[in-house]
Amino acid sequence: MKLFGVYGASGFGREVMPLLRHQLAGESDVKCIFVDDASERDEVNGHKCMTFDQFSSYPRATDRAIAIAIGSSPVRVTLARKCADAGIRILDVRAKNSIIMDEVSLAEGSIICPFVTITSNVQIGRYFHANIYSYIAHDCTIGDFVTLAPAVRCNGNVHIEDNAYIGTGAILRQGRPGKPLVIGAGATVGMGAVVTRDVAPGTTVVGNPARPLIKE
Numbered sequence: 001m002k003l004f005g006v007y008g009a010s011g012f013g014r015e016v017m018p019l020l021r022h023q024l025a026g027e028s029d030v031k032c033i034f035v036d037d038a039s040e041r042d043e044v045n046g047h048k049c050m051t052f053d054q055f056s057s058y059p060r061a062t063d064r065a066i067a068i069a070i071g072s073s074p075v076r077v078t079l080a081r082k083c084a085d086a087g088i089r090i091l092d093v094r095a096k097n098s099i100i101m102d103e104v105s106l107a108e109g110s111i112i113c114p115f116v117t118i119t120s121n122v123q124i125g126r127y128f129h130a131n132i133y134s135y136i137a138h139d140c141t142i143g144d145f146v147t148l149a150p151a152v153r154c155n156g157n158v159h160i161e162d163n164a165y166i167g168t169g170a171i172l173r174q175g176r177p178g179k180p181l182v183i184g185a186g187a188t189v190g191m192g193a194v195v196t197r198d199v200a201p202g203t204t205v206v207g208n209p210a211r212p213l214i215k216e
Contacts, residue, residue, distance in 0.1 A: 002030045003061035004091060006069050007052075007079055009034040009044045012131075013069040016111055017047060019093050020067055035066060056086050065089040068109060068127060073145040073163040073186075076127050080109065080145075098130075107144070125162070139177070143185065161185035161201065167193065 006013045006020060013034060024030050034049040041049055055064065066088050068079050083090060095114040102120040109127035117135040125144035134152040143162035148154065152166045157175030160183040169192045175181035183189065184201030194208040204213040
């Protein structure tokens with residue numbers, strides 16, 4: 001039996017499970033389950049929910065694989081390492097109505113949600129999440145463990161470095177060949193922000209135009 005899991009039974013995981021189920025339609029002897037070490041429920045949306053230890057030792061499973069559906073980049077990093085140490089294969093999940101055009105490179109662990117568009121000549125790193133209605137235009141480079149929340153507009157010639165989070169409805173201005181707009185490693189772009197200049201690593205920016213968040 002093939003045992004395929006969605007790591008995370010909270011909101012995003014429950015959105016990813018139907019995508020995985022549709023992706024596996026037609027495959028025989030497959031069981032789809034949730035993996036969640038904190039859940040107090042044995043079943044979520046009609047699927048069994050178990051801990052990682054239960055998943056990794058589940059009897060009769062001849063093949064095990066996981067899609068990591070956790071929004072937090074630091075948590076994804078930890079869980080990716082945990083899966084690698086246990087020899088668990090990583091799943092890529094892609095909605096059937098997403099659009100991926102020419103010369104797009106996607107590393108392992110990506111989750112591409114419905115109505116996402118990735119145009120041409122785009123390089124994307126490991127464990128990337130693109131939520132519903134987001135797009136990435138031409139000549140962009142995306143690092144590892146990057147998250148695009150719903151309806152992010154990432155225009156051409158943008159570089160998003162590792163572990164950055166781009167909030168719902170944010171707009172990233174188009175860069176230029178040889179001078180891309182850069183979102184630094186670990187940066188957070190707030191919901192609805194309009195980014196017109198580079199964002200320093202580890203910085204949170206908000207507003208239109210986006211400026212560093214000042215905590216009072």
